[in-house]
Amino acid sequence: MNFIRVLAIMYISLALHEFGHYIASKIFNLKVRECCVGTGPYILKFCFKETKIYLRVVPIGGYVGTDEEELNKVNLVQYWIIILAGILMNYMVCLISMYIQAYRGISYSFKVLIESIRNFLSVTSLSSHYLQGNMKNFIDSVNNILIGLSIWEILFCVNGALLIVNLVPIPFLDGGQVLTITSKSILAKMKNCSLNTIFLKDEK
Numbered sequence: 001m002n003f004i005r006v007l008a009i010m011y012i013s014l015a016l017h018e019f020g021h022y023i024a025s026k027i028f029n030l031k032v033r034e035c036c037v038g039t040g041p042y043i044l045k046f047c048f049k050e051t052k053i054y055l056r057v058v059p060i061g062g063y064v065g066t067d068e069e070e071l072n073k074v075n076l077v078q079y080w081i082i083i084l085a086g087i088l089m090n091y092m093v094c095l096i097s098m099y100i101q102a103y104r105g106i107s108y109s110f111k112v113l114i115e116s117i118r119n120f121l122s123v124t125s126l127s128s129h130y131l132q133g134n135m136k137n138f139i140d141s142v143n144n145i146l147i148g149l150s151i152w153e154i155l156f157c158v159n160g161a162l163l164i165v166n167l168v169p170i171p172f173l174d175g176g177q178v179l180t181i182t183s184k185s186i187l188a189k190m191k192n193c194s195l196n197t198i199f200l201k202d203e204k
Helices: 002-027 076-103 110-125 127-133 133-147 152-164 174-190 196-202
Strands: 034-048 051-065
Touching: 002 034, 002 051, 002 152, 034 152, 076 152, 076 174
Parallel strands: none
Antiparallel strands: 034 051
8 A cells, every 4th residue: 555655646747847847937938838747658648728748657757848949939037937947846745745744743753854864765676676576575565664654754755856956957957957958057147159059059
């Protein structure tokens, strides 16, 4: 049961993260070509207006896809907002889950939060069981680690992990995208040309 709850919460948390990117993109009138939650083969596909939405089999990662021409319509600050909107969504979920737990009378000391995150990271480290096809051991391990945690604690752990990981400035993560676009902007100013010109040069 814990495994199913974690799986559902991971999909929901990823969807909220990508929804943050989507909403910010629409605020700045960008056309979103596709929105993907998870990785691997898709298990569900549908369209919402001009956007194709995919739900994929592995609840890790995701993206909101727009064309380069669309990105050229926004300035640097607007691009930051679009990228950081996903992280903001996870932060808001963390706050809400903490508030609900506190309202229910559960003590949320710093030690408890760190322990919860440690438990979640322990679950992710068990992914080797899944990759090796040992699904039963993987599910049993998840259930043993998360036993006693409420749904709000798991929600906090998953969104807290997404928040922290996406702040890391490495490629393919939100932090890495912010670093990349900022570097391009600085380079554009040093060369006394526009950010759009830098994008166009990259496409050639």
